[in-house]
Amino acid sequence: MTRLPDPTPRPRPRPLPRPRHPYLDHPSPIPFAHRGGAADGLENTAAAFRRAADAGYRYFETDVHTTADGRLVAFHDPTLDRVTDARGRIARLPWSAVRRARVAGREPLPLFEELLEEFPDARWNVDLKAESALEPLVSLVRRANAWDRVCVGSFNEGRVARARRAAGERLATSFGVRGVVGLRLRSYGIPAALRAGAVAAQVPEAQGGVRVVDRRFVREAHARGLQVHVWTVNDPARMEALLDLGVDGIMTDHLETLRTVLTGRGAWG
Numbered sequence: 001m002t003r004l005p006d007p008t009p010r011p012r013p014r015p016l017p018r019p020r021h022p023y024l025d026h027p028s029p030i031p032f033a034h035r036g037g038a039a040d041g042l043e044n045t046a047a048a049f050r051r052a053a054d055a056g057y058r059y060f061e062t063d064v065h066t067t068a069d070g071r072l073v074a075f076h077d078p079t080l081d082r083v084t085d086a087r088g089r090i091a092r093l094p095w096s097a098v099r100r101a102r103v104a105g106r107e108p109l110p111l112f113e114e115l116l117e118e119f120p121d122a123r124w125n126v127d128l129k130a131e132s133a134l135e136p137l138v139s140l141v142r143r144a145n146a147w148d149r150v151c152v153g154s155f156n157e158g159r160v161a162r163a164r165r166a167a168g169e170r171l172a173t174s175f176g177v178r179g180v181v182g183l184r185l186r187s188y189g190i191p192a193a194l195r196a197g198a199v200a201a202q203v204p205e206a207q208g209g210v211r212v213v214d215r216r217f218v219r220e221a222h223a224r225g226l227q228v229h230v231w232t233v234n235d236p237a238r239m240e241a242l243l244d245l246g247v248d249g250i251m252t253d254h255l256e257t258l259r260t261v262l263t264g265r266g267a268w269g
Contacts, residue, residue: 021199022148023123023172024227026059029267030249031258032125033057034232035076038253043083044074045107049119055255056268060119061231063127064112064137071095072136074112078129084109091132112137116144125174125202125229125251128154128163138167147171153202157195164197174202174229184212187220200227200248205238218246236261243267 024030036048037055044062052060063076067090080086080093086101101109115124124146128134141150147170154160157176164173175183175198182192183201201221203212213230221228229249233239239250239261252258262268 021151021172023151024199024248025148026123027267027269028227028248029243029262030059030227030229031057031262031268032059032061032229032231032249032251033255034061034251034253036060036062037255039234039255041083041104042107043103044076044109045103046110046115046118047107049115049122052255053119053122055259057255057259058121059123059125059249060115061125061127061251062112062115063129064133065090065129066132066136067095067098068092069094070132070136071098072112072133072140073098074110074115076127076129091130113140113144116140116146116149123149123151125151125153128152128156128159131159134159134163135166138163138171141167141171151199160198161195169197172199174198174200175226180212183220183224183226184217187216194224198226200229202229202231202249202251205230205233205242213242213245213247215245222246233258 033052035043037052042048049060062074065073065075067073073090079089080101083103084101085105090098098109151172151174152160152163153174155177157178160173160176164171179195179198180201180203182194185192205213218228227248230242230247231251233250233252234254236257239258242250250258259268
């Protein structure tokens, strides 16, 4: 007996969501201590990160540069001039000179390796500030087996792509400027290429008077399995508005403010 085909239409299987990278294993939204909490003037120092850890933060944002002799320093600026009692470009100075500088005249600059060791339970969002820092950072993450603890980002999309090629799929990365623009265009229905492998779009709320983060942008990111982390937000009203949009993380200089906002929403922890 010939069996007729079943006329009932079968739903197409939905594509599986992208697996969450272990770096993101935290109840959203994620509170990030931007430069350890830069509001007290001790940005990117071990003292700042200790204060953040004592306040209950375990996601820290920092930046890395390399000295003339290849040491990987957690520091934002290319020069020591703005926040330390010393002067000069980090890339042109040996570590023996850089280590004598003091942030706000008080705290030494840490090596990123020292921070990984001192805060074994922390997760680090690392802005790759210079091409020279790429290989030392990837080598350190590999040597420390810190794949689940580090997410690498940069304004330079190519630099992040090179870091990912050097490290492989174990390294969590975020979009650079090109990826963010592509995601913004896609949120408007405009075709744009996106680099594969990113786990997050880390963006300002607005740039040059143009709004970056809105409900459409967040929806598009989530549809692609990406989290949205917004920097640097210090006003409680803006924090509340962004959380209402569904962002997955906020970076702040004001640690107590963000903790208070999240606690009020039952989202701290």
